[in-house]
Amino acid sequence: MSLLSELQFLGVKSKKPRQMISYSWTDRNVVNELDVNLFCWKRDVNLEISDFLEKVLNKEPDPIQFHTSLDELDDHIGMAKHTWTWSDLRPLDLFWRDLTILARDFISFSENKSGTIHLRAITNDACTKFHTDGYTLRLFTTYYGKGTEWLPEKAVNRLALGTTNDKIVKDLSRIQQMEAFEVGILKGELPNRPNRIKGIVHRSPEIKQSGEKRIILRIDI
Numbered sequence: 001m002s003l004l005s006e007l008q009f010l011g012v013k014s015k016k017p018r019q020m021i022s023y024s025w026t027d028r029n030v031v032n033e034l035d036v037n038l039f040c041w042k043r044d045v046n047l048e049i050s051d052f053l054e055k056v057l058n059k060e061p062d063p064i065q066f067h068t069s070l071d072e073l074d075d076h077i078g079m080a081k082h083t084w085t086w087s088d089l090r091p092l093d094l095f096w097r098d099l100t101i102l103a104r105d106f107i108s109f110s111e112n113k114s115g116t117i118h119l120r121a122i123t124n125d126a127c128t129k130f131h132t133d134g135y136t137l138r139l140f141t142t143y144y145g146k147g148t149e150w151l152p153e154k155a156v157n158r159l160a161l162g163t164t165n166d167k168i169v170k171d172l173s174r175i176q177q178m179e180a181f182e183v184g185i186l187k188g189e190l191p192n193r194p195n196r197i198k199g200i201v202h203r204s205p206e207i208k209q210s211g212e213k214r215i216i217l218r219i220d221i
């Protein structure tokens with residue numbers, strides 16, 4: 001049984017948190033289902049964008065962060081684009097268009113049609129301990145470099161969260177890793193929210209030792 005069908009099977013049989021992996025962005029609405037805590041859209045790497053972002057990484061770009069609404073999105077993205085423009089490196093419209101489409105679609109999920117966008121280069125090991133986060137929904141894409149790792153429910157010992165990875169991960173062989181360009185919509189855990197689903201357990205990949213770099217897009221609503 002493939003991981004995909006196994007996860008879907010688990011979801012049908014119980015109300016344990018489940019994850020959905022799809023090759024279609026139109027399936028993203030599945031995150032509105034109570035028991036789904038992760039939706040992953042698998043898509044191909046765009047080499048033109050990768051090539052552009054490799055050059056951006058060499059510029060050691062400043063991180064970009066802004067709160068925006070659907071109405072302000074185009075203006076704010078225009079400003080972000082300007083921040084990541086250099087005299088010898090012009091913006092790649094393909095990249096900014098892709099980011100805008102993802103941001104517009106994702107922010108539409110929020111009640112007040114707004115969200116906070118983070119776009120940054122990562123050169124260290126951010127959060128390599130498996131954990132859940134305190135937000136309602138987060139879109140996360142690694143545009144360049146290694147993707148986020150996550151655990152299907154079968155592989156998590158939730159009682160061990162906050163301790164060490166060797167206690168949290170019940171089965172190392174079940175650790176999943178998003179690929180570059182894959183788009184994840186992650187559910188977090190908010191305190192005092194009744195009937196909430198447990199957040200997806202995830203972590204950042206280790207890159208510091210190998211000297212790898214990443215460019216990530218994160219949008220919180």
Ligand SMILES: [Fe+2]
Pocket residue numbers: 127131132133202203
């Ligand atoms: Fe996290």
